[in-house]
Amino acid sequence: xxxxxxxxxxxxxxxxxxxxxxxxxxxxxxxxxxxxxxxxxxxxxxxxxxxxxxxxxxxxxxxxxxxxxxxxxxxxxxxxxxxxxxxxxxxxxxxxxxxxxxxxxxxxxxxxxxxxxxxxxxxxxxxxxxxxxxxxxxxxxxxxxxxxxxxxxxxxxxxxxxxxxxxxxxxxxxxxxxxxxxxxxxxxxxxxxxxxxxxxxxxxxxxxxxxxxxxxxxxxxxxxxxxxxxxxxxxxxxxxxxxxxxxxxxxxxxxxxxxxxxxxxxxxxxxxxxxxx
Amino acid sequence: xxxxxxxxxxxxxxxxxxxxxxxxxxxxxxxxxxxxxxxxxxxxxxxxxxxxxxxxxxxxxxxxxxxxxxxxxxxxxxxxxxxxxxxxxxxxxxxxxxxxxxxxxxxxxxxxxxxxxxxxxxxxxxxxxxxxxxxxxxxxxxxxxxxxxxxxxxxxxxxxxxxxxxxxxxxxxxxxxxxxxxxxxxxxxxxxxxxxxxxxxxxxxxxxxxxxxxxxxxxxxxxxxxxxxxxxxxxxxxxxxxxxxxxxxxxxxxxxxxxxxxxxxxxxxxxxxxxxx
Numbered sequence: 001x002x003x004x005x006x007x008x009x010x011x012x013x014x015x016x017x018x019x020x021x022x023x024x025x026x027x028x029x030x031x032x033x034x035x036x037x038x039x040x041x042x043x044x045x046x047x048x049x050x051x052x053x054x055x056x057x058x059x060x061x062x063x064x065x066x067x068x069x070x071x072x073x074x075x076x077x078x079x080x081x082x083x084x085x086x087x088x089x090x091x092x093x094x095x096x097x098x099x100x101x102x103x104x105x106x107x108x109x110x111x112x113x114x115x116x117x118x119x120x121x122x123x124x125x126x127x128x129x130x131x132x133x134x135x136x137x138x139x140x141x142x143x144x145x146x147x148x149x150x151x152x153x154x155x156x157x158x159x160x161x162x163x164x165x166x167x168x169x170x171x172x173x174x175x176x177x178x179x180x181x182x183x184x185x186x187x188x189x190x191x192x193x194x195x196x197x198x199x200x201x202x203x204x205x206x207x208x209x210x211x212x213x214x215x216x217x218x219x220x221x222x223x224x225x226x227x228x229x230x231x232x233x234x235x236x237x238x239x240x241x242x243x244x245x246x247x248x249x250x251x252x253x254x255x256x257x258x259x260x261x262x263x264x265x266x267x268x269x270x271x272x273x274x275x276x277x
Numbered sequence: 278x279x280x281x282x283x284x285x286x287x288x289x290x291x292x293x294x295x296x297x298x299x300x301x302x303x304x305x306x307x308x309x310x311x312x313x314x315x316x317x318x319x320x321x322x323x324x325x326x327x328x329x330x331x332x333x334x335x336x337x338x339x340x341x342x343x344x345x346x347x348x349x350x351x352x353x354x355x356x357x358x359x360x361x362x363x364x365x366x367x368x369x370x371x372x373x374x375x376x377x378x379x380x381x382x383x384x385x386x387x388x389x390x391x392x393x394x395x396x397x398x399x400x401x402x403x404x405x406x407x408x409x410x411x412x413x414x415x416x417x418x419x420x421x422x423x424x425x426x427x428x429x430x431x432x433x434x435x436x437x438x439x440x441x442x443x444x445x446x447x448x449x450x451x452x453x454x455x456x457x458x459x460x461x462x463x464x465x466x467x468x469x470x471x472x473x474x475x476x477x478x479x480x481x482x483x484x485x486x487x488x489x490x491x492x493x494x495x496x497x498x499x500x501x502x503x504x505x506x507x508x509x510x511x512x513x514x515x516x517x518x519x520x521x522x523x524x525x526x527x528x529x530x531x532x533x534x535x536x537x538x539x540x541x542x543x544x545x546x547x548x549x550x551x552x553x554x
Contacts (some may be wrong), residue, residue, distance in 0.1 A: 007439075101385050102403075104278035107378030126379075127438075134439030160379035161404075162284075162411030 002086040006205035010088050019046035023138030028052040028088040029069040030078045033173040037109045037142040038082035050079050051088040058124030109152050112247050124151045146172040146180050148273045180272045187268040195233035196265045199272040202227040215253045217241035279363040287365050296323035300415030305329040306346040307355045310450040310458040314419040315359035327356050330366040335401030346463050386429045389524050399430045423449040423457050425550045457549045464545040473542045476549040479504040489551045492530045494518035501521035514539035
C-alpha cells in the first residue's frame with residue numbers, strides 16, 4: 001500500500017492509473033465502519049484510495065479538533081488489511097495554503113439538525129470533500145449512513161455541481177449491543193459506554209412502533225425523547241423525524257423518513273439514525 | 278458540429294471521447310474575442326467544446342438579463358467556422374432544476390471592483406463555471422483577459438478546490454479603434470460607440486506613462502479619470518490600479534499590476550483593462 005502525505009506526488013501516482021478508482025474519505029482513528037467502506041470499495045473498483053485527514057474547517061471553535069483522536073500507524077495497518085491501494089494523509093497547510101478562501105455552500109439540507117447546531121460544519125465538509133474529489137478523481141465515493149445528513153449534503157452538492165462521482169451509502173456498523181461505531185466512542189468512560197446504548201434502544205423502539213403502523217412523527221419523537229431522558233447520563237440535543245431527502249421535519253410519515261438524534265452522554269456528543277421506508 | 282441542448286445527451290457524447298478537451302464557455306452573441314478563444318482551443322486540444330448559456334445567477338435583479346443580446350443561429354455558424362466539435366446550449370431549468378441550492382463562494386478577489394458593485398455576480402460565475410467543468414470535463418478552459426477579474430476568480434477557485442483543469446488566458450481582441458470587443462457594445466448608439474473609445478485611450482495613456490517610468494498608482498488613476506471625465510457621454514464607475522493577482526489597490530507599482538476601469542457610456546456599462554509588468 002502506498003502512503004502519500006504530499007498532494008502533488010499523490011496526483012502523479014493517480015494519473016498513471018487507468019480504470020475506476022473507489023474512494024473512502026475518513027478523518028482517521030478507523031473502526032469497522034470505515035473498513036466496511038474500504039471493503040465495499042475494494043469489491044467495486046479496480047483501484048481503491050482512502051484519505052485520512054482531520055479537516056479543521058468542519059470543526060467549530062468550541063469543538064473537539066485539538067483532542068480528536070488520532071492513530072495514523074493503526075489506520076495504515078487497517079487500510080492495508082482492507083487491501084486499499086493508497087492512502088492520502090495530507091497536511092493541513094497543503095490542503096488550506098495561505099490565502100485559501102473558496103467555499104462550497106449547500107443550502108436547505110445543511111440548515112437543519114447538525115447544521116443548525118454546528119454552524120459552518122457542512123460548509124467545511126462540502127468544501128473538503130470537493131477538494132478531495134478533485135485530488136483523487138474517483139468514479140465512486142463511499143460514505144457511512146451513520147452520518148446521514150452528511151450523506152444528504154454530499155449527494156446534493158454532487159447533483160447541483162454536476163460532479164462526476166457516484167456516491168455510495170454504506171450501512172452503519174454497530175457494536176455487539178447496537179451502539180453505532182464512531183471514533184468519538186473512545187471519549188466514553190465505562191459507565192458512559194454502557195449508557196450510550198440508549199440511542200440504539202430508542203431508535204429500535206421507534207422502528208418497531210413504525211412497523212406496527214404508527215405514522216405520527218410526533219408520537220415517535222416523544223417516545224424516543226422519553227427513552228433517552230430515562231437514562232440519567234444522557235440528555236437529548238435533538239430528536240428528528242424528517243423527510244429522508246430534504247431532512248425537513250414531518251407530521252405524518254408518508255414516504256421514506258429519517259429518524260435521527262443527537263445525544264450528550266456525559267460530555268460526549270453522539271449521533272445515530274435509522275431510515276423508515 | 279454537434280449541437281446539444283440536453284445535458285445528459287451531451288455527457289453521453291463526451292464520455293465516448295478520448296484525449297484532451299478544450300473548453301470555451303460563453304454567454305453567446307459571439308464576437309471575435311470568443312472566436313479567438315475557440316481558435317486557441319482548437320490549436321491545443323484534440324476536441325473542442327463551447328457552451329452558450331446566458332447564466333441567470335450572475336445577473337443582479339437590476340441588471341440586463343432579460344435584454345442581454347442573443348443570436349443562437351449566428352453563434353452556431355461562428356463556432357462551426359472556428360471548427361468547434363460540439364456546442365452545449367443548455368436550458369436554465371436543466372442547469373438550475375427546482376431545489377438547486379449549492380454555491381461556490383470565492384473570497385478576497387471577488388469583493389473588489391466588479392464584485393463590490395455587483396453583489397453575487399462572482400458567486401454566480403464561479404458556480405456556473407464549476408458546473409460546466411463538471412459537465413464538460415475539460416483539460417483546458419479558455420477565458421478572455423478582458424474579464425480580468427473573472428479570470429482571477431476562476432483561477433483562485435480552481436487552485437483552492439484542486440480542480441483538474443488548466444485555465445488559459447487569451448488576450449483581449451479590439452475593434453479597429455481600440456474598443457474592446459464585448460457583446461454589450463451592441464447597446465451603444467453611433468455617438469456612444471464613438472465615445473466608447475475613451476476607455477482604450479485612457480488605458481493606453483496610463484500604459485505610456487508607466488513605460489516612461491511612472492510608478493505612483495494614484496497618478497495613473499488620476500490621469501485615467503481625467504481622460505474619462507473629459508468625454509461628455511462617459512462617467513467613471515471605478516478606476517483601479519491593483520496587484521494583478523489579489524486585485525488589492527496599490528500605492529506604488531512594484532510587481533505586475535492590473536489597470537482596470539468600468540465606465541458608463543450613456544446607459545451602457547463597459548469594462549476594460551491592461552496589465553503593467
